[in-house]
Amino acid sequence: MPKTDLVPPVSYQGGKVRLASVILEKIFNNGEFECHQFYDVCCGSGAITVELINLDIIPKDKIVMIDNGPWGLVWQKICSGNFNLDHFRAMLDSIPQDLHLVKDYMEHLASQPVDKGNAAEVFLMLQAASFEGKAIWIEEGAWKN
Secondary structure (H helix, E strand, O other), rough: OOOOOOOOOOOOOOOOHHHHHHHHHHHOOOOOOOOEEEEEOOOOOOHHHHHHOOOOOOOOOEEEEEOOOOHHHHHHHOOOOOOHHHHHHHHOOOOOHHHHHHHHHHHHHHEEEHHHHHHHHHHHHHHHHHHOOOEEEEEEEEOOO
């Protein structure tokens, strides 16, 4: 079976998807891909970490993903094993099938106070629905963009 490359979950303004391979070439001295631990600082959607995995560069010890915004919540939940795909699928299934209703649904979702229990999942939905990939963040317990 041919290998399928991973891709970050959603795109957004400022994401590093298109630059990930170039960034890694510079970090790893133009092709000497070897390390024991890798820190993906300001990891966002994980474009650099995903590219590491696609290039079969798995640090011997671990990859540490660091982000102070909602992306940090997403990766913390995934890496700790607490991201419930069944729950996320149910949340996705709640999005109206009628495309004319999706904008109102997302605006309503964005108007709700941030619930720490499902903030990672709601963030992914809001970011995926964001017009032109405009970044979503949390400020004083509310969703902002």
